[in-house]
Amino acid sequence: MTKTVGLLAKSASPPISPSIAEQMKVLPRLAAEYSDMDLMQDAERILIPGKVAAALATLIKAAVQDENRNRDGVASMLTDDANRSHYAVSRWIQANNFFVKWAHIHVKLDVHESVPTDIEIANHIEIFEELMDGVATAFFDRRRTVQNLLADINATDEVDDA
Structure with missing residues (x-):
């Protein structure tokens, strides 16, 4: 419980900004802007516009950060040494x-x-x-x-x- 209070007070990971939800709101606009873009091509590599690549990169980074943040929070609560593994x-x-x-x-x-x-x-x-x-x-x-x-x-x- 003391760990829980500390966990609620601060997180080991910085907050995600902008939030994943905010980042996802950009995707429909990009899809409309680049309506001829086909991300489902059956190819090893697909060329995409820079704006789309930047949005995807930011979203992927935020998703990884969110997963790590969740794991770190659980580790802080359950282990003495915040061992995420x-x-x-x-x-x-x-x-x-x-x-x-x-x-x-x-x-x-x-x-x-x-x-x-x-x-x-x-x-x-x-x-x-x-x-x-x-x-x-x-x-x-x-x-x-x-x-x-x-x-x-x-x-x-x-x-x-x-």
């Missing part, structure tokens, strides 16, 4: 992706894929519970330590005042 970070992201996928089935649902069972859902919930249990336990252990220190300090002040 830690197994717990990968488990958290996998479980999160599972819920995002099934919460947004209108976006893209494979017709061959069946809705997850209650057991599958419960298994993914257990991943979050297990990982957060370690964070919560550390928080409450530290809280008890601080409370004990404050009790000792206040007890000493009362003796000094007498």
Whole structure:
């Protein structure tokens, strides 16, 4: 929990500016401006206008930064050393992706894929519970330590005042 508060207060990665959503708003205008452009050509390399290349480069950079930012945030919360490669970070992201996928089935649902069972859902919930249990336990252990220190300090002040 102490890690969570720190994570909310500041991120290890700088904010994405302009946001991915703002950058995506430019794409329809570019598509209209270059309506004869075919990005779906079956070729190793495709020539595209400089404006389109710049927009795609910025969007790709922002997507990579966003993915790293998310992973860094989870790592800051779950590990002592903000290790983004830690197994717990990968488990958290996998479980999160599972819920995002099934919460947004209108976006893209494979017709061959069946809705997850209650057991599958419960298994993914257990991943979050297990990982957060370690964070919560550390928080409450530290809280008890601080409370004990404050009790000792206040007890000493009362003796000094007498």
